[in-house]
Amino acid sequence: MMKSEKMSADLRFFKEYVICNGTAPTHTTTYSPGTFPEDEVLDINKWRDRVKMKILEIKEDQMSFDLSGIEVALANSIRRVLLAEVPTMAIEKVFVYNNTGVLRDELVAQRLGLIPIMADPEIFSWPSAEAKGADETTNLDKLEKEVIKFKLKVKCKKPPHDSADKEPINGKVFSSQLEWIPIGKQAETFKSSPPAPVHDDILITRLRPGQELDMEMHCHKGNNCGDRGHAKWSPVATAWYRLLPRIDLVEEVTGDLADSLVKKCPMDCFDIEEAHGVPGGRRAIVSDKVRDCTLCRECIREPELAKAVRLARKKDHFIFTIESTGIIKPAQLFKQALQVLKGKAQNMLDHLEQLEGDLAVQAMEVDEDNQQAES
Amino acid sequence: MDGDPVKVKEEVIAENSSIPSCLLAPADQIGKPIKTVKDKWRLLPAFLKVRGLTKQQIDSFNYFLNVDMKLILKANNKITCDADPGWYLEYKDIRVGPPNVDAFCDRPAGVNEGITPQQCRLRDMTYYAQILVDIEYTRDQAGGGGKKERVRKDNHPIGRMPIMLRCSHCVLNGKSETEMSAMGECPLDPGGYFVVRGTEKVILIQEQLSKNRIIIERDAKGQPSASVTSSTAKTKTKTNITIKNGRFQLKHNSFTDSIPIVIALKAMGLTSDQEIIQLVGSEALFADDLAASLEVCATEIRPQALDYIGNKIKPTKFARRQQSTKAEEAREKLATVVVSHVPVVKYDFRAKAIYICLMLRRIIQAMHDETVMDDKDYYGNKRLELAGQTMSLLFEDVFKSFNSDVQKIAQKQLEKPSRTTTFDVLKYLPPTKITSALVNAISTGNWNLRRFGMERQGVTQVLSRLSYIAALGMITRVQSQFEKTRKVSGPRALQPSQWGMLCPADTPEGESCGLVKNLSLMTHVTTDDDELPIELLCYDLGVEDLGILSGEEATLGNVYLVFLNGLLLGLHRAPKNFVQLLRAMRRRGRLGEFVSIYSNARQRTVHISCDGGRVCRPLIIVKNGRSFVTDQHIKEVLSNCRTFSDFLKEGLIEYLDVNEENDSLIALYEHGIGPKTTHLEIDPLTVMGACAGLIPNPHHNQSPRNTYQCAMGKQAIGAIAYNQLQRIDTLLYLLVYPQRPLAQTKTIEFINFHRIPAGQNATVAVMSYTGYDIEDAVVLNRSAVDRGFGRTIVLKKSTTSLKRYSNAAEDRITYPQSGGNERLALRTANLDRDGIVGVGSKVSQGQILVNKMVPKDISTVINNPDELREDAFKSAPLVYKDKADGYVDQVLLTSNHDEHFLVKVLMRTTRRPELGDKFSSRHGQKGVTGIIIPQEDMPFTEEGLCPDLIMNPHGFPSRMTVGKLLEMLGGKAALMNGKFADATAFASTASSVQAISDTLVLHGYHFGGKELLTSGITGEPVPAYIFFGPIYYQKLKHMVQDKMHARHKGPRTVLTRQPTEGRSKDGGLRLGEMERDCLVSYGSSALLLERLMISSDEFQCHVCKKCGLIGYPGWCQNCKTNLHMSMIQMPYACKLVFHELQSMNIVPRLRLEDM
Incomplete structure (x- = not known):
């Protein structure tokens, strides 16, 4: 029983995170709703509560912000619209x-x-x-x-x-x-x-x-x-996102190995913590600079450390950056992008509605035909 | 003389002994670390500054202009005439003036104007200079009475000589960059070619087997034979000595049959068998093998021998001189034709006999020991014929025929019994003979020399200006005389002796593979040097003339024979000292720097060469395990205090040719210097040529990839020269934003490729994406293309000239009166009032560029041609034919050499890369654009970077282009460092890869350059790390727009009425035999009929059922009836065959049946 619980914890981790192994990233896709038992039917209110946006930095022609709790398709749509469809x-x-x-x-x-x-x-x-x-x-x-x-x-x-x-x-x-x-x-x-x-x-x-x-x-x-x-005509120099990094030390790294781990990371994602009862009296911990992880994979290059360190990226947390060409303020750009996206969605809805209407008319016509045939 | 025999013996033993080499080192040298000179390669730019890549060609042409021409003149300096023994013409001196042309219409005749190469290119003229001679001749005195006066005329022009760019007589010689640009010339242009009738022509370097050397090889029967190709100013002959039934035979073209060698020797004055054996070698070995040959002609004495030979002389077409007997004739032949390079003075055959005996000796040696056989492909046995030599051959021939023409004219004039005017030969010199012969030869590439019966085609080629590298590669190209069609591997294989002389990578694929080569970076080709001083020096240094010795001394004992340019000088008793002394003198500058001295211990010979055409290269001299060049010297080079020639003068560096290289021990690196090492390489990168030098990390690539890149670098679009926008070439491709490669090699800087680049640094992701990248296709980023990636300017020239006809009528350009004709108005819409298109206007297909009018009548003489009316002309416009619209870039109005008014219109189109355009990296990895996708669909990195280009990783495993991986890695690190990466051949090592990786990690990248990418389509991370970084990409000249073609209906050939062939003629796409076979096997007869007849050359004809012949509609001319005619369809080609057969008296009859 214990074992299966552990597995489901792992699985849940796969659901939420991209695992960045040494050889290749795995579990990169967002699993479709229904894959996991706890998956719920989409509820717009709950979704609204889940979506969070936090502006990290805003400059004259550059802005970066966190966008979490949204689907990858939406995030990507915003990015694509920014690059191509804002006039x-x-x-x-x-x-x-x-x-x-x-x-x-x-x-x-x-x-x-x-x-x-x-x-x-x-x-x-x-x-x-x-x-x-x-x-x-x-x-x-x-x-x-x-x-x-x-x-x-x-x-x-x-x-x-x-x-x-x-x-x-x-x-x-x-x-x-x-x-x-x-x-x-x-x-x-x-x-x-x-x-x-x-x-x-x-x-x-x-x-x-x-x-x-x-x-x-x-x-x-x-x-x-x-x-x-x-x-x-692209309003941005570029616009992109990256997923929020997460580093776990699944095994304890202590002593000299801990030192070397800290030294290895060019972004200072690891730190040393004094600890009693472990070899060398110190162990490695993940520092508060995890966000900066560039995925250079230096920390998992050696097999000894590869076992201990798990690099991951959160699938529904996007760190967005918009680099404007200067014509439109980046924040304004984001708004416009959403507007374009909304317009596209509305367009889709309109088409669907029209299609529905057409189908209804067709159905009525078929009925009439049938009635005529019967009479 | 230091001929101490005991000492010599010791030396020889030392040479052949097998004592470990370290024991021979001086005691104080052992165990000491060898200090390395750090920037040894700095010598290379110093070398190229003095010599340059095209210096061989220029040197060779300079030698021709300044030395060889004078020698040719000296050899043909007097013309006499049988008709008047008192008349003569003597050339005193010859020189070439500055490049100029006859002045044009508005200047007085006879005035010459200086010209620059750029003017010649633009105006379709020849860049040439006057050949001036100083002559002395006799003419009748003005007063008459048969008295003669001697006249001396200096600087009389006899013709014009095309001038090689940057040679000593070229206006560009010694000019600064500013002066050159003032002349419209690119300062980085290598020169070394000619401008003839407006086109740039290169005389290719020809590779030949060396002349005047004994070559021992197997003949057709597999037996050893000796051959010598003798070449002197007068003759070129080949003499063979072969073995037939164990007897030696002398073979030569001028004899009907082979001649027993002993007879030939006796005819040359050797009297006894003993003498012959002594000369060949009195060891038992030689005597035994000679026995059979000696027996055959045991009784022959000289007169008999000469008679024997005289009977075997091939009759020539020239009438024999009556006074000479057969014996005399034979003696003459032996003296002048057989082994003709050995001089025979006053019929003293001693030297020639010794030479032939030497050949015999070598054959006998080869009979017993295979290994002494010569290797024809060994590069020491090759000579390169450069532009100077090629021109000199031509000039001598032309000059001789010029002289014989002059003589004929003189003969004709002086023979006249009563002359009305005094004969002044100057007025009769053929004015254009020399000029036109030289210009025609260079412009057509046909070298037809009457003297040697030589008819060579393709000696010159049009300089390819597709890219700077293409032009450079062409000037350093070496063409082998070997037939392309023969499938032998020997001459095509890479010979170890080509090391450092010829580029191992740069050769074309296919039929001329290995036959066309390229010079390496530091190769120099020698020019002829004076023999006499060397000969005298040799005698001074103890060479004993063989003429005063019996044969015995030459072959016995530890005595070395000394040869100078293949001619036997004599023998030396202390050869090692002799060689050392000579080399020491060369290093001191007492001998020419290109004189080569080498000894051959097996043949016991010392060879000294100073002939032209040997390939050689500079090497650092090493003595006692120490390199002569030190850090101090390099510092001096860096501070411009020391030039390359200083190194030569001070004996720190010397040139070695292939043969002398073989007699030296050359260390590749300083740590490889041993006690016996004699030389040190300057830098291993010099083994590659200019084209291969562009490849980053070529030593990490599979070798054929480097070869492919050498071919492709020449097709890369980029910048061509600094004056590229001033040039008006037939076709010019230019890249809009050429970039300097991030991964640079030293060669790139040496050859200035970084200033005239051809390519762009593309950000590349190595991944499979969209599936449109299979089979080497690449995926392009549309936004990158929008921003100018791979954008190309295409410039095309159209020319027309206005001719003047014999009836005084002239072509003219007018502004057309469309007169309401809408089509004509549209076609002429872009014309200015002068009837020529305006610069900057947009021209579409079919529109007129120049509205030229040609007079209808060019035969009846017209008095005032200017008053000719419009209707006397017919239109002959210059039309724009390209499918894509173009802009007029430049219009040039000028006159060419024949004073024809010349109009050149340069049309420009700008192209952005499109589907199917070809791209290639610098590692022989070419691919076409598979798809262009928008930026939002492109994958992006964590930093938001999008690739410009995506390449499929399947390109790597089978191609093994590790250099490309390193280029990307190095380039990425270079971006971080803000410095160009060095990717020079043989320079980067494992440690430099480590350094690159460290740099990448320092900046937060993966050490192997692989990054996490996010797909732009799904937005999810790509489930693989992607190799990502900059790679230098070349856009190749093959573009879809120049190739796409389709047709529905269109032109047909006249003869067969079938559709024309080829894109340029708007031709059809052929359904060939194999395609036909498919349709036949499929049984689709209607389709076959449609493809092969209906859509091709369907023809309806009327056939008479009775006689089966083709007749008129409703009338058979054969049967004279209208009763049996019926119409059938057949291919026109079929009808044609019937009529052709009929014309040959074969009657094909058609038998018709009703179905």
């Missing part, structure tokens, strides 16, 4: 009037596209066919809700003879040199926060004296989703 504004069209620099037109255009543009995508609508088809001659006034226009006109010159600086003027073209051209009422709407590149020091290209750039750009709203998407 931003980015330069989509470049009209080159003159480019005598070494960097060819397409390449300048590609580089321009990747510059994060500080403009609230919420205000703008998705580009219409008209905006997509717009060229440099199009009157954009109607499209002020869809297009942001920039201009880049730079000419590189030799430095004046008397200047100490030998570098040519405008030898480097930075993102700060993009000039916003308001369309229609944009000048008023964006008075407080005119659209501009997030960073001023992004090098676009280099020029030599005599070379010049003259181009006009249209920004469109877009996302990094599907074949139409592009990485330039």
Whole structure:
């Protein structure tokens, strides 16, 4: 009886944790509900109580937080939406009037596209066919809700003879040199926060004296989703999560071995504790820095320690990090991601409802047919 | 003379004794640790600074321009004429001027303009310089009366010589980087090639069997034979001595039959059998084997012998001189043709007879001892012919024929009984003969030399500019003369003697495997050196001339024969001292640095070589267990106080050729230096060539993988040169963001690959993901592609030129008047007012780039061609043919050499990697893109890192490319350290792997680089640790966009009416025999009929049922009736065969039946 209880404790551990063995991580999947006897039917209220979120750190363009008690699919969906489906504004069209620099037109255009543009995508609508088809001659006034226009006109010159600086003027073209051209009422709407590149020091290209750039750009709203998407519309540099680490000392590690264990971990996940009655008078304990475990597996490299140390990751505890490109604040990004996700779920529901309705109508029609046939 | 016989004996014993080598060391050296010089490899950049990778080619061409040309001139310096004995033309001197061309239209004629190589490339011109001669000749005096005056004319041009880039006459010679870029030239370009008619041409290094050396090998019958290929300025012949029925025979092309050797020797003036035996060797061994040969011609004396030979001379097409008898003729042949490199002065055959006896001696030795047989594949027996030698052969031939032309002209002119004008030969010199011969030869690669009846094809090749490495590899390429088709392994195998001279990895796969090789990093190829001073020095050092000795002394006793370039100089009684002395003199700089001295204890010979084409390499000299190069020297190199030549001058380093290497004991590392060691390698990485030098950790790879990478590195897209955007090449692939590899080798820095890289450091996960990565396919991250991974610029050139016709009509470019024609308006939409596309405009398939018009009439003379009307021209536009849209990158308007107006349009497309594009790491592991997946689907690490590229782990077990694993590991550690990782060949050891692992652990990574990844699709951790890190990936030139092809209907060939073949001709996809067999065996007859006839060349024809011949619709011309005609379908090819057979008087008749 004792033995079976132990097994079920182990099994329960497998349910909740990924075991990070020396050779390969095991029990990586989330077991589907019903695998374990204590599994309950999904109850939204209980689920709501279980979900916890704790912000660990929040900076200008980076945020990390704990998200626990949720399913891996949900966490991953949030991550995926952050990477691909939250829209931003980015330069989509470049009209080159003159480019005598070494960097060819397409390449300048590609580089321009990747510059994060500080403009609230919420205000703008998705580009219409008209905006997509717009060229440099199009009157954009109607499209002020869809297009942001920039201009880049730079000419590189030799430095004046008397200047100490030998570098040519405008030898480097930075993102700060993009000039916003308001369309229609944009000048008023964006008075407080005119659209501009997030960073001023992004090098676009280099020029030599005599070379010049003259181009006009249209920004469109877009996302990094599907074949139409592009990485330039991704609102994040990256967004990811990792599972909460857990280290257990299943066997007691004492004496010199304990010292070596502590020394081994580059993240200081272990500590020494004075203990009586054990060899060497000290034993290893898991320190409070477990969170930092990078899974370098140095602690389980030696067979002697591999028996004693168990590395694990909690399956429903996600340490999320969002690195924003700077356009949208990371916290705002998370909110928007949830909104997109909600919209997707609603969309799904709508479709299901419609399907249900269709089925009902079909059923009615079949009934009518049958009745007619009978009569 | 230090010919103390007793002492010599001791030395010889010491040489052959089996005393353990450690006992021979000086007592004070034993047991002392050998201090190692730390950065010995620093010598390598110093070497490359002086010599460079293409220095052999340039040196060789310099030798040709500065020395060899003058020698050729000297040998052919006078032209005389039978018609007027008083007339002559004598060349006094020859030189080559600076590269220039005739001035163009707006300058006065005869004025020359200097040119730069880049101008030549762009304008399709030849980069050449005038050949100037100083001549002295006679001409009729102005006053007449048959009086002659002697005229001296200096610097008279006789033609132009294509100039090798960076040679002594090149404008780039000795220029600084700034000066070069001002000329539009890339300072890192290796040079060593020619620019001919706008294309860059390389004269490949040719590998040949060495000339003028005795080679003992087995003949067809398996018996030993000796052969000598003699080569002098005048002749090239091959002489063989073979064994037939136990008797020795002399074989030569100019004799109808083989000649008993004794007869030949007697004809050369040896009188008695005793003399012959003494010269061959008076040991019983030699006498016994010679007996049979001596018996055959026991009674012959010299006149008889000459008569015998005279009767066997092959008749030549040239008429025989009447005055000479057969004996005289035979004597002449023996003197000039047989073993022709041994000089015969005034018919003194002594030296030649001794030489032939020596050949005999070697054969007899080989009969008894297999091991003295020579190995043809031994690299000491090979000579490399470089551009200079190749050009020199051609130039001499052309110059001779130029002279004979001049002579013919003079003959013709002077023969005229009454001349109206005075004959001034200068006016008659063929002006373009030399120029066009040289330019044509280089441009076609056909080396046709009348003198030697040589007709070689493919001597030159177009320099591949696909990547910097491709160009470098091409210039260091060595081509073997061996036939590609023959399936013998010997010449293809890697010879141990190639160590350090030729790269063991860099050879193509397939038919030319092992025949095309590449030079190693430090290889140098010698040029000819003057023999005379060496010869004199040898005599001074105690060499005794054989002419004053009987044969006995040469073969008996501990006496060594001394050879200079294969010619017997004499004998020496203290050879070891002699060799030491000579080497000491070379190290002091009293002899040329490339003179090789080596002794052969078995043959008891000392060979001295100073001929051109030997491969050699520098080595550190070691004496008494100490390397001459110390830390102090390296420090001086580092502080630029010491150059490589200083090392040579001070005798710390010397060049050894393959033969001398074989006479030395070379330590690979300092800890391997023993008491007998003579030399030390500079660095083992030098055994690899430039291409193999790119591979990180090649010593951890399975060797064929390195070979594959050598082939693939040449296909990698990247940067090409600093001037890549100024070049207008037919096809140019450029990488948008090339990166310097994280895992670097020293070679990469030496050859400047890090400045002109071809590849990108991709973050790679080695895992199976999505299943689209089987069979070596790779999975790409779409966001990485969006951000510029593998982005490529493709530049394609289209050219057109405007010709001027004999009737004064000219091609012209006009702006077309579409006149409401919409299609034409669309096609010409991008044209500027001048009728040429504007730079920057987007061009689609079928649109016109240059609207060229060609006059319809080019025969009737037109007075004012400018006034020709529009309708006198027909359109001949330059059309953009690519399927993908392109942008006009550059338009060049210039004139070429023939003053034709030239328009070059460079079209540019930018490509992002797509499905099916080929990628490869630097370990011979290529793969195509299997799928491009979005970043959110990509797995990610604990740090949030996504791979750019996923590679399937099945690529590893069978390929065993451990170097790749180490590259990834080292690269990862390099990222942490912020320093480039060193992955030089033979440098990294177990300890450096340990260091890498320690670094990784220190930064919280697994020591083996394996990380926990989370699947981007499920969000769950991947149930395996994934090997994750940066690997340098190359994008190869094979891209789907250039290859994809399909057609529904399209062009057909004229003859057979079947669909055309090939993508370029929009051809069909062939259903071949094997595919046909499948359909036949399946029994699908309708499909067969459809594929082979209906969709191909179906033809309806009318056949007469009566006669079975093909006729008109409803009329049989054969039967003259309309009664029996019926229409049938057949392939047009079938109809064609019938008609072809009919034309050969074979009548195929069709028998028709109603079904």
